[in-house]
Amino acid sequence: xEIDNKIIIVDKILEQKIVSKDFNCTQCxxxxxxxxxxxxxxxxxxxxxxxxKSCSVCQIDFGNGLKIAKNLYVEKNILNMEVHCxxxxxxxxxxxxxxxxxxxxxxxxxxxxxxxxxxxSFKYVKCQYSKICGSIRKNLLPTHExxxxxxxxxxxxxxxxxxxxxxxxxxxxECEEAQISCNxxxxxxxxxxLVNHWRDSCTQYSHKCVYGSFGCSKMLKxxxxxxxxxxxxxxxxxxxxxKKCLIVKxxxxxxxxxxxxxxxxxxxxxxxxxxxxxxxxxxxxNLLFKMSIQIKNNFKEDxxxxxxxxxIFCKVLGSSTCTKMKENIAYEFNGDINKTLDLEIxxxxxxxxxxxx
Numbered sequence: 001x002e003i004d005n006k007i008i009i010v011d012k013i014l015e016q017k018i019v020s021k022d023f024n025c026t027q028c029x030x031x032x033x034x035x036x037x038x039x040x041x042x043x044x045x046x047x048x049x050x051x052x053k054s055c056s057v058c059q060i061d062f063g064n065g066l067k068i069a070k071n072l073y074v075e076k077n078i079l080n081m082e083v084h085c086x087x088x089x090x091x092x093x094x095x096x097x098x099x100x101x102x103x104x105x106x107x108x109x110x111x112x113x114x115x116x117x118x119x120x121s122f123k124y125v126k127c128q129y130s131k132i133c134g135s136i137r138k139n140l141l142p143t144h145e146x147x148x149x150x151x152x153x154x155x156x157x158x159x160x161x162x163x164x165x166x167x168x169x170x171x172x173x174e175c176e177e178a179q180i181s182c183n184x185x186x187x188x189x190x191x192x193x194l195v196n197h198w199r200d201s202c203t204q205y206s207h208k209c210v211y212g213s214f215g216c217s218k219m220l221k222x223x224x225x226x227x228x229x230x231x232x233x234x235x236x237x238x239x240x241x242x243k244k245c246l247i248v249k250x251x252x253x254x255x256x257x258x259x260x261x262x263x264x265x266x267x268x269x270x271x272x273x274x275x276x277x278x279x280x281x282x283x284x285x286n287l288l289f290k291m292s293i294q295i296k297n298n299f300k301e302d303x304x305x306x307x308x309x310x311x312i313f314c315k316v317l318g319s320s321t322c323t324k325m326k327e328n329i330a331y332e333f334n335g336d337i338n339k340t341l342d343l344e345i346x347x348x349x350x351x352x353x354x355x356x357x
Contacts, residue, residue: 087122
């Protein structure tokens with residue numbers, strides 16, 4: 001018997017193992033499925049009659065199939081025999097027909113077997129995600145596919161679809177939205193927010209005092225730092241610092257104090273800004289300052305303007321210390337700002353400049 005290109009040994013799937021020999025093939029002595037007979041009535045199964053030219057019992061010639069006929073009586077009896085579903089067994093390919101726990105337990109007439117196999121929920125199917133998974137019983141497929149290592153499932157944090165077997169690695173290394181524990185305060189937090197958490201809210205993260213630019217060297221945890229900043233007399237440090245940095249010529253510009261974390265001169269420098277270049281002054285750290293002049297776009301190619309600005313730096317800061325660039329001139333220096341930057345000289349030099357016509 002052949003079903004879905006598989007040769008099935010009917011004798012192996014019969015519910016009743018003892019069957020009359022009258023239904024057996026006279027050649028192979030197995031149940032004669034789709035039986036034929038010679039002119040003398042000897043029965044053969046469909047396979048044996050194809051492979052022989054004459055009857056093995058009476059030697060009568062089959063006449064190339066013209067002298068044989070179906071045996072409807074034997075065929076009817078065989079088709080009415082009760083058989084197990086093929087999915088009751090395992091190892092069908094090896095013809096062992098060993099019973100498998102969890103297989104189909106239904107018993108039916110042999111004539112109904114083919115239709116049952118098409119609908120049987122215990123038949124073997126393939127996993128849709130990978131051939132590596134092999135054959136799986138249809139009734140177990142939903143459970144298998146849910147847990148299949150090759151199944152694409154959404155990450156519970158970022159919702160990106162990842163293979164089951166890569167999910168742990170994705171969460172541990174790749175997923176920026178995964179929840180992790182802060183290694184300082186042990187608070188659960190999104191991985192991508194960890195740095196911000198340390199900077200803004202972690203109570204166990206140590207950081208410098210905000211008045212470090214003014215001389216305070218304390219480095220404490222956030223909770224301790226709040227107490228330190230409120231109780232410690234920082235205004236003395238600020239006052240001492242300002243005495244060293246304050247510019248006493250408010251006619252030309254004023255100093256803006258920014259406590260986080262440096263001083264910078266802004267806005268009022270517009271008084272020192274012409275339509276040709278911009279003068280900048282910046283406090284860096286530890287009494288280190290930088291003064292720069294940036295030429296506006298429309299005047300970058302004005303060679304006389306470059307020479308003019310260069311001469312300002314040389315006169316104000318000294319020719320041995322200034323640096324010349326095409327678009328920007330910058331100078332870093334230490335010391336008393338009031339003595340070093342004589343803005344009266346800068347303004348006077350501006351009046352002497354005449355652009356090329």
